[in-house]
Amino acid sequence: MNLKNLYICTGVLAILAIITNLLTRTSNAPLQDDRVGSTIVASERLQDAAKVVITTDGTTITLAKGDGNWTLEEKANLPSSYTRINQFARNVAEAKLQRFVSGNPDRIATLGFDGGNSAQFFDASGNTIVAFDLGKETDSGRQFLRYQGEDKAFLVNTTFYIDSNLDSWLEKALVDFDADNVTTIDISLQSGDQLTVERENAESDWTTSASLPEKKILNQSAVSQIASRFSGLNFTATADVDEPNVLAARENGHSFDIALADGNSYTFTIGRQPEVAIEKEVEKEGENGETVTEMEEEIVTPEGPVYFFIAASDSDDPVNGYMESFGFEASSYQFTSLPDSLDALLSDEPEPVTPLVVDPEETEQ
Numbered sequence: 065m066n067l068k069n070l071y072i073c074t075g076v077l078a079i080l081a082i083i084t085n086l087l088t089r090t091s092n093a094p095l096q097d098d099r100v101g102s103t104i105v106a107s108e109r110l111q112d113a114a115k116v117v118i119t120t121d122g123t124t125i126t127l128a129k130g131d132g133n134w135t136l137e138e139k140a141n142l143p144s145s146y147t148r149i150n151q152f153a154r155n156v157a158e159a160k161l162q163r164f165v166s167g168n169p170d171r172i173a174t175l176g177f178d179g180g181n182s183a184q185f186f187d188a189s190g191n192t193i194v195a196f197d198l199g200k201e202t203d204s205g206r207q208f209l210r211y212q213g214e215d216k217a218f219l220v221n222t223t224f225y226i227d228s229n230l231d232s233w234l235e236k237a238l239v240d241f242d243a244d245n246v247t248t249i250d251i252s253l254q255s256g257d258q259l260t261v262e263r264e265n266a267e268s269d270w271t272t273s274a275s276l277p278e279k280k281i282l283n284q285s286a287v288s289q290i291a292s293r294f295s296g297l298n299f300t301a302t303a304d305v306d307e308p309n310v311l312a313a314r315e316n317g318h319s320f321d322i323a324l325a326d327g328n329s330y331t332f333t334i335g336r337q338p339e340v341a342i343e344k345e346v347e348k349e350g351e352n353g354e355t356v357t358e359m360e361e362e363i364v365t366p367e368g369p370v371y372f373f374i375a376a377s378d379s380d381d382p383v384n385g386y387m388e389s390f391g392f393e394a395s396s397y398q399f400t401s402l403p404d405s406l407d408a409l410l411s412d413e414p415e416p417v418t419p420l421v422v423d424p425e426e427t428e429q
Contacts, residue, residue, distance in 0.1 A: 096164045097216060104209065104220065105185070105194040107157035114188040116149065120181050121228040129188075136233050139302065140389040143235040155224060156183065156194075165208065165217040172217045175208040176200030181226070182212070198224055236298035238374060238383050238392065241324055246291040250321035254335065257406035261287050265325070276410060283411040286403055293402060294322060294332050297372060299392035310391030312337035313371035318402060329377040334399055337368025370399040 118125040126137040127144050134149055135141040166172055176199035185193040199208030199217070207223045210216065227233070244266035251259045261270045261282065270287045303310050317335015341363045350356040371391045374383050386392075403409050 096167070097161075097218070100161050100164050100218070102161060104156055104159050104161065104196065109193050110153050110157050110185060112187045113153065113185045113193055115186040115190075116153075117184045117186075118152075118182070118226055120226040122180065123228040123230065125226075125228075125230065125233060127233065136230065138230055139234060140386075142302075142386060142390075143238075144233050145235045148233050152183075152224075152226070153185075155222065156185075159209075159220045159222045159224075161209070161218045162206065162221040163219045165219050167216050169215060172210065172215065175210075175217050177208070177210055177217075183224070183226075184212070231301045234302070236300070237296075238299065238386060239297075239330060239376070239381075241295050241328075241330075243288070243291040243295040245325045246295070246322055247325050248321075248323040249287065249290055251290070251403075251409070252319040253404060253406070254316060254318050255405050259406060259409060279413045280410040281413050283409055286409050286411075290320060290402065291322065293398065294320065294330070297332070297394065297398060299372070299394055301393045302390040303371070303393060305387075305389070305391050307391060309337050309368040310371050312368055313391070314373060317399075318404070330383075331375040332372060334370065334372040334394065334402070336370045336396075336399060337365065339363060339367040340365035370394045370396055372398070 114129045116125075116127040118127075124138065127134050127149055128137055128141075134144040134146055136144045165175065177197050179199070181198040182196065183198070184195040187193055195212040197210045197212060199210065201207045201223045202219070205223055206219050206221055209218050209220045247264070248260070248262040251257075251261070259272060259274055261272045263270050270282050270284055272282060276282075313335040314333060315335070316338050317333050320332045320334075321329060322332065323329040341361045343359050344362050345357050346360045347355055347357050370393065372394050373387055373392075375387070376383050
């Protein structure tokens with residue numbers, strides 16, 4: 065072996081020795097916390113959760129479980145979405161402590177824990193199941209975490225997106241009934257038109273005792289759509305009960321009394337602040353430079369959002385209390401898809417079928 069090859073072999077061996085040493089040191093490096101590699105908390109422990117307190121962007125979200133249902137304390141204990149709570153709990157249960165970051169207070173102070181974002185899970189006795197603070201998110205989709213009461217920071221293998229909008233944590237359906245169970249609908253439209261329709265069951269046609277215009281009959285599809293619309297009515301946001309648009313919606317809407325086969329009934333009022341416009345004179349310059357006066361429409365009050373109101377015949381129905389606490393906004397479609405006049409609930413009577421008359425003599429031929 066010549067001198068050149070000897071140098072090359074020696075260099076390769078030196079590099080391999082360095083790599084081996086680094087790998088050995090890495091494999092033997094202490095984790096500094098034996099929880100690294102495990103989940104934040106065991107999933108079975110979270111199953112005992114009866115209260116969750118989340119703080120994010122300066123907003124506190126308190127979710128409490130009672131009688132099997134979850135409610136949101138900051139929204140007068142309105143029902144909370146089990147799907148949203150379960151999604152967050154699953155995210156916590158599946159997140160793993162990927163790496164111990166630091167136990168140095170100065171280092172920890174740079175990781176974003178001063179934002180005040182945190183989560184706490186409690187059992188029915190008020191005992192803490194797990195409580196942790198959340199720090200900054202990394203560019204690789206991970207997030208810093210610190211258990212409350214400890215001076216250790218970890219990096220977890222996920223990020224916790226927490227919506228600070230309280231309404232996003234609410235169950236959007238306030239009443240639950242099947243449209244097939246609707247037997248009677250008393251309709252009072254904003255136009256002043258009124259109509260009562262009824263049926264025996266979902267297989268029966270809607271009928272009415274009211275006198276309908278000549279050659280008009282009930283539009284079965286249009287009437288059934290009312291039952292379907294309110295059985296699946298959801299809200300999108302809440303508002304103060306005395307907010308001007310809420311008050312205007314109550315006074316400018318349609319009303320539907322819906323009776324069910326089980327004897328319960330609900331009164332739905334749904335409306336919006338209508339657009340208010342006036343005609344005003346405006347001076348403009350004409351084609352030849354002269355001053356001309358034209359009439360233009362000026363919107364004084366813009367059209368408002370849609371709100372709905374519910375009154376249950378059962379005085380113990382919690383929806384009655386909900387209406388005292390908030391106004392409930394709905395999508396515009398929930399309002400515009402409803403009939404706005406009696407004519408929208410009617411259709412033309414089918415033309416009578418003229419029987420075919422066959423001449424007996426032509427038959428014999």
